[in-house]
Amino acid sequence: MVLRFQDLFLALLRFWADRGCVIQMPYDVEKGAGTMNPETFLRVLGPDPYAVAYVEPSRRPADGRYGENPNRVQKHHQLQVVLKPSPADIQLTYLQSLERIGIRLIEHDVRFEEDNWESPTLGAWGVGWQVLLDGLEITQFTYFQQAGGLDLDPCSVEITYGLERIGMFLNNADSCFDLEWSPSTSYRAIRMRDEVEFSRYNFEVADPALHFKWFSDFEQEASRLIELGLVLPAYDYCLKCSHVFNVLDARGAVSVSERARLIQRVRVLACQIAAGYLKSPAQISTPLQVPN
């Protein structure tokens, strides 16, 4: 069976839309994971129920391999589902979603192995598993406990599908570049140049001095906006800090002690933004309906 890359995420989005999720778009600021999309990071805060699914192109500059490694890329695609509060039958629903994309579970070794997620930059953590399909990690499954340093009540559950991994699994492919994206176009055709150029940029070309300056500038702007109660714009700059940091890290421009300090600075912003988000009257006046 061949399931094209786009069919994969379309099927999963359809599946979750049918179960009441708002289907959202990727957020238009660079980020390392779907969790950093405000649709997750901010929506999990506070009491209002919410259910959302979206694809998030996720940038991990240090994972770039110039397109030469079949499994590692500096930009991969996560399909993110967040349900708040977490439903009691969520594991079952998740497994049904795998059946939906053609994985006959009975024919496989399916395991939920402990993997607790933590994001030091977001002041966030949760407990959960990596889901292994015949030994391949295809999903990160997390019950959020804290975000922005705040205890979450109700707790949300986050399901993050690794689309490339699942695509390779379904197609018995040894390389993600061998996947068909659409009937006429391959993953390689769409993504290879991206991988080569960004790997070069992140590892060899990015200007560390400029990035350090950007980090400080973005941090300053975020702080100023937090003061003004402009929480969402502030969060954009917090995300930019995080991405700039990742580039510096990939570039090998950050020493170990410096590393901890930079992470701490982003975390301070994230925590202030989370607190500010809950204070904002705009958020309270537009409660989100939980779909049935």
Next chain:
Amino acid sequence: MLLEFIIEVGCEEIPARYIDSTLLQLHENLVKKLQEHSLGHGVIHSYATPRRLVLVAPALEDQQVDRSELVTGPPQSAAFDAANNPTPAARGFAAKHGLAVDQLKCVQTAKGLYLGFEKRIPGKRALELLSQELPRLLGSISFPKSMRWEPTRFSFVRPIRWILCRLGDEVVPFTIAGVNADRFSYGHRVLSANSRIEVTSFESYRNQLLNHKVRFDAKDRLETIQSALTTEAAKAGARLIPDPKLLSLVVNLNEFPSVVCGTFSPDFLRLPKEVLVTVMREHQKYFSLVDARDSLVPRFLAVVDSDGTHAEQIRAGHERVLKARLADAGFFWDLDRKVKLEHRTERLDRVVFQQKLGTMLEKTQRLVTLTGFLGKRLQVTSLDEVKQAAHLCKADLITDMVKEFTDLQGVMGGLYARAEGLPDSVSDAIYEHYRPQTLEDASPETLAGAILSVADKLDSVVGAFAIGQVPTGSKDPLALRRQTLGLIKVLLDKKISISLEKIFLKSFALFKKKATRAQAETWQDVASFLKDRLRFIFKEQAFHYDEINAVVEICFDNPYDCLERLRAIASIRGSADFEAVAQGFKRIRNILLKFGLQVSAELQPIDVTLFESEEEGELAAAVQAVQPKVRKAARARDYARAFELMASLRPTIDLFFDKVLVMAEDPKIRANRLNLLRGLLQTFLNIADVSEIVPASKGA
């Protein structure tokens, strides 16, 4: 009446490493609760899988035994008036308990005579007690990391999704985390999807769960896995590399295990065995196989949660994952070797060893000095090679392989050193220098490896103590206890005789201004820390506590020497003569103590003219005769000989105590006798304080 009790707490997957301890807590807490309530319970069995925690009590009493309790009212004196009629106090007390005054009796208490009665308290039903206690019991389990997931904010290791709880024919009613206890269980999530199982007894539970592809007893899974591993290894014509830790982990990662044997491309055998085994174990939890010559074969055994019907497809999946993992490892192996360890060492200035103690480069520099010092003392011939190993030993911390597999630190450095063509003594020393990781782990085989291992651990321990980072209670973030045990173990295993204080001083000096504490103060703490570890190791080696007491205070500074003395004591202590002398020494010590005399104080020459009896003279002569022999034996570390000499003094000492009164009235005579006895003790006490030895009759 006795009833069968069963509870199954159905969870989302509990992390494998928590399962055993969680089950144990549940078991212990249930027993405690039942005992608190005096509810007879007989044996209680416990079982677990990642998705269920199960307790079964086949014979639980259905009810507490009725009991009675003495209730006292007013004192007898205030209960009746002069005419012997009950007072209002007595009547009030009786009325309050629904009794007539003549149903009360007079009871003797510690405070005197009181009016009272035996109140009968009917036993509660077990069902009622359990439904009260079980929610509390489940709420009291502790986990290293727990979570919340539902509106009541109940905290547990993973979400609870069902509870089966029966006592006899009834469901024990309670609710926890929004889940009501009921009479249903559920089968394997994938292999028996959507199965709801009504449970009427443990017997029905056992049968139905197996039918629904759940082996709920870990013992059953372990046996299944072990036998499948053996069979598959035999089929492959290979031998399993035993891995008990991995085995105990995989037992708790499935509900219905089977084993598949996969292969990987022989091309990957170009990678070191250590790398292949680690990739398979750490990333994929696979077992490795070797042939008759102990060489790895390109196969692996994976324990999977499946009934074996789709083994081919599952095997192919696992093979594909492993292929990608091995390709990664191969990439690291090739890439890492492009940069020489020498160049990597220079870049250790960016790796923090400990915040206050600086970088790994600084540590490396200290290790070069320290190994040079140790090497010279131990008369190592290839001193330069030991120092070179020290210089390169931390370089692998910034290789991609070690970043991916931290367990391979040291090992990779050694392999890369070998690949660079460095001398074997250098690569072996680097390879081995983290050993031993535990007391069961082997010490380095080469002397150079041993020296580097000791230097590395010493530097960590001394550095931490020098800045006041002393382990307390369960807090030991730098694993200093483990490192110290490792350090001592190497000295013992490699028969390295060296003064801990001297090497401490050398190591301490290397920290220069980084130390925040004074040298003497630091040594005091380090010394007592070392002593504790040394005692621990000796205890693990099955020496008796009195033997350990006899030597540790005297010679902990040189652990290997300490061990030799200990062995000598342990082998001679059975001898009646030795034990008698040891007892005599104890007696002498007590006498000296009475006179406030230090054993070790300087001796006055013995005045033979003050001797009153033959026995005194004989003892003095014997001590004098034995002294040079003992000294010679001690110098040669022939402690067995020294103790034999000690034992040989028994008749002389016995006679002395029989015939001579130490507490002579003449102070001069007495002082002379005490002096003689101190001389006797001094002859031996710098070898071991045998007065600590407890005679066999008193049990050691």
